[in-house]
Amino acid sequence: MVSLAMTNKPTALTALPATWFDGRSSRRHAVQLQIEAQTLVMRPLDGSLAVQHFALADLRLGEAWPDCPWPLDLPDGGRLWLGATTTAMLAPKLPQRAPGLAQRLSASWAGTLACLVCLLALLVWFDRQGAGLAAEGLLGLMPRSVDQKVGELVEAKYGQFGFVASTLPMERQRRLRARFAEAAEQAAPGVAVKLDFLRESKKEAGFNAFAQPNGSIVVFDGLAQSLSDDELMAVLGHELGHVVHRHGMQNVLRSFGLFSVAGVVLSDFSTVAATMAATVQGMRYGREAEREADAYARRFIAQQGLPPQTLAAVWLKFKDEQRRRGVGEIPGWLSTHPGMDERLDTEQGSQR
Numbered sequence: 196m197v198s199l200a201m202t203n204k205p206t207a208l209t210a211l212p213a214t215w216f217d218g219r220s221s222r223r224h225a226v227q228l229q230i231e232a233q234t235l236v237m238r239p240l241d242g243s244l245a246v247q248h249f250a251l252a253d254l255r256l257g258e259a260w261p262d263c264p265w266p267l268d269l270p271d272g273g274r275l276w277l278g279a280t281t282t283a284m285l286a287p288k289l290p291q292r293a294p295g296l297a298q299r300l301s302a303s304w305a306g307t308l309a310c311l312v313c314l315l316a317l318l319v320w321f322d323r324q325g326a327g328l329a330a331e332g333l334l335g336l337m338p339r340s341v342d343q344k345v346g347e348l349v350e351a352k353y354g355q356f357g358f359v360a361s362t363l364p365m366e367r368q369r370r371l372r373a374r375f376a377e378a379a380e381q382a383a384p385g386v387a388v389k390l391d392f393l394r395e396s397k398k399e400a401g402f403n404a405f406a407q408p409n410g411s412i413v414v415f416d417g418l419a420q421s422l423s424d425d426e427l428m429a430v431l432g433h434e435l436g437h438v439v440h441r442h443g444m445q446n447v448l449r450s451f452g453l454f455s456v457a458g459v460v461l462s463d464f465s466t467v468a469a470t471m472a473a474t475v476q477g478m479r480y481g482r483e484a485e486r487e488a489d490a491y492a493r494r495f496i497a498q499q500g501l502p503p504q505t506l507a508a509v510w511l512k513f514k515d516e517q518r519r520r521g522v523g524e525i526p527g528w529l530s531t532h533p534g535m536d537e538r539l540d541t542e543q544g545s546q547r
């Protein structure tokens with residue numbers, strides 16, 4: 196295949212900046228876009244990556260939330276995120292997409308009124324049933340594609356949160372990734388998982404681990420350096436428990452019950468997901484969810500042939516870290532994972 200990159204003639208259209216995700220990894224790439232005839236030319240700023248060409252007719256501009264970047268879906272499963280200026284330049288050249296149900300409804304008074312009545316009825320029902328019950332019931336109705344989308348949106352924000360690349364040796368990262376992938380496939384076949392190592396910031400290695408609803412798990416360097424590989428597997432088993440039980444989405448539904456139902460009804464996931472992403476980043480699970488994830492971790496480590504006290508050893512290291520930092524400086528995982536003493540009692544009790 197001949198790369199058009201070599202033969203590109205300069206055009207009057209200036210190169211427009213955008214962020215590109217290839218749809219396979221969570222890594223973001225800065226790119227420059229140009230339209231040439233009926234083709235979108237995407238040039239990654241990282242020169243080692245290939246220039247790509249997409250027919251304009253195959254591109255699909257998603258819906259954006261106010262002040263959020265616009266998603267542009269690529270035919271190969273990748274996605275571009277466009278700023279307002281880039282969107283304004285590109286949108287007129289892209290195929291016009293039929294307005295979604297949400298747009299059509301909101302354009303008509305009758306439709307808007309009907310929606311309001313439906314939402315009011317849902318509000319009354321939601322109020323009577325209680326948010327928790329509704330969250331559990333609604334979870335089954337919520338397609339997995341929403342978990343995927345919410346996770347991706349949060350991942351795209353890691354840079355904004357100040358997370359930076361891991362300094363953990365590549366060999367250990369590779370070893371842990373392979374080991375966890377195999378263990379997860381055994382424990383939860385068909386559940387997509389991905390393990391990333393990051394630092395919380397340039398200054399702080401971070402003593403934390405967390406999972407996104409799409410199965411993307413992050414372990415910060417500080418935690419990875421303090422724990423053995425076996426102990427990290429216990430932490431990963433716990434995080435996998437949150438993914439399998441969809442605790443993140445339960446949280447989202449508790450906060451956004453009505454809103455997300457409305458979003459699903461109007462098949463307008465992208466806007467709902469963008470708002471949900473804001474909730475996920477400050478994720479705190481309830482006590483019940485933590486117990487479920489702990490129980491999952493116990494089964495997970497047993498399946499891996501690890502001694503049952505592995506999980507207790509992890510809790511003890513968290514307590515040590517807490518002591519080391521002094522009162523008030525609680526590591527992330529402790530603050531988002533309440534009841535550490537109770538858990539130690541449970542672990543020690545279960546081994547007596």
Ligand SMILES: [Zn+2]
Nearest residue numbers: 480485488532
């Ligand atoms: Zn947890």
